Amino acid sequence: MADSFDLVVIGSGPGGYVAAIRAAQLGMKVACVEKRATLGGTCLNTGCIPSKALLAASEKYHEAESGLAAFGVDVGKPKLNMKQMMAHKDGVVAANVNGVAFLFKKNKIEHVIGTGSIPKAGEVLVTGEDGKKRTLKAGKILIATGSESTPLPGVEIDEKQIVTSTGALELSSVPKHLVVIGGGVIGLEMGSVWRRLGAEVTVVEFLDRIVPTMDQDIGKQFQRVLTKQGFKFMLGSKVTGAKTAKSGVTLTVEPAAGGKKEELKADVVLVAIGRRPFTQGLGLEALGVAMDKRGFIQVDDDYQTSVNGIYAIGDAIPGPMLAHKAEEDGIAAVEIMAGEAAHVDYNLVPGIVYTWPEVASIGKTEEELKAAKIEYKVGKFPFTANGRARAINMTDGLVKILADAKTDRVLGCHILGAEAGTLIHEVATAMAFGASAEDIAMTCHGHPTLNEAVKEAALAVHGRPIHI
Secondary structure, eight states: OOEEEEEEEEOOSHHHHHHHHHHHHTTOOEEEEESSSSSSHHHHHHSHHHHHHHHHHHHHHHHHHHTGGGGTOOOOSOOOOHHHHHHHHHHHHHHHHHHHHHHHHHTTOEEEESEEEEEETTEEEEEOTTSOEEEEEEEEEEEOOOEEEOOBTTBOOOSSSEEOHHHHTSOSSOOSEEEEEOOSHHHHHHHHHHHHTTOEEEEEESSSSSSTTSOHHHHHHHHHHHHHTTOEEEESEEEEEEEEETTEEEEEEEETTSOOOEEEEESEEEEOSOEEEOOTTSOHHHHTOOBOTTSOBOOOTTSBOSSTTEEEOGGGSSSOOOHHHHHHHHHHHHHHHTTOOOOOOGGGOOEEEOSSSEEEEEEOOHHHHHHTTOOEEEEEEEGGGOHHHHHTTOOOOEEEEEEETTTOBEEEEEEEETTHHHHHHHHHHHHHTTOBHHHHHTSOOOSSOTTHHHHHHHHHHTTOOSOO
């Protein structure tokens, strides 16, 4: 006899587990199918969480090596304990995945270990590693299977010498030369980890700029900061082949527009050209679930697919491929299932690069406003003029606010600097309430704080910053 549930969620990443918890809060009987033994999906197990643990650890190493002396703290040359650094990362992962398991028990959500597929609407078939099968009857099915690293033709992943972000988190020693294919968020974050620990890092990017979806002005300044940190960039270049040997990896690189080929040697190559939805094996084609050419599942405003009773969220559907976006999707989807009103404003999903300094962005870029022919004003304020930034010796970067030229409503904010990922949320809240640049400028900000740079950028929109 099949088990019956009001909702079966396939995938326990941030979108899936948050949706499962919210559904349980709303009174649904919920099961969550996950092929891993641990909950949390890519984000908690092999993505966001472990990468941030290594980013924090490597930043502390770098600070001890070259940053503390300026504050009068002499510690001598630090010694890298790779085993302990990885133990810290693993401990952080364990704490997070165990926390989700606790929340499942608390909310009486059944964790079903195995690979899920959908033979027909209202039914999920779970296949365990041992081949045993279990059928779950579901009033509704929510696909939250996330995404996987996009492969690069001619470059075969082995997770040893040629790695995705998963393998880059498990290296046993610091490579002498790390080549990162892709100048996006994942590549720059992982490149930062190993650069701080002593690796030479070269970034090969197909386009003529890094972080191409972010504001171009910020991207250029970000590249300058990373170059100062020792990054090397090969922009407008593509990798067309890779050969591995005991001595390392040899890449074939040529101009993106075509031209003379050259060889680039590395100890480790990180392929980080983006991610693609992970939906294979679910049986969606046979069910007639509509998907686009890139493999994203098409959903309506209620997150329902073209098949009644089957829903999808997160990286499996179009939109920003971010953990926090998936969480918002998950909550909205199950609240709609429960008959409540819910909505996600995708213009207000912050994007953050957790390098140091950080980069954070929300709303429209200048390029998007120009393309839409929207008249706007710009306010900028550099951290070199911020007292707190000087005090902590973190003066790289700036705050940039874009506001409607007629209404003064804030249309976007872009920050390069210390704690940018935290600072952006002040503007996120303001934008959610339709605030103007003047509203931010007239709000009293504590002194001395990094947030004062946000206030000054808002003042700069009207040409009246105080400290520059």
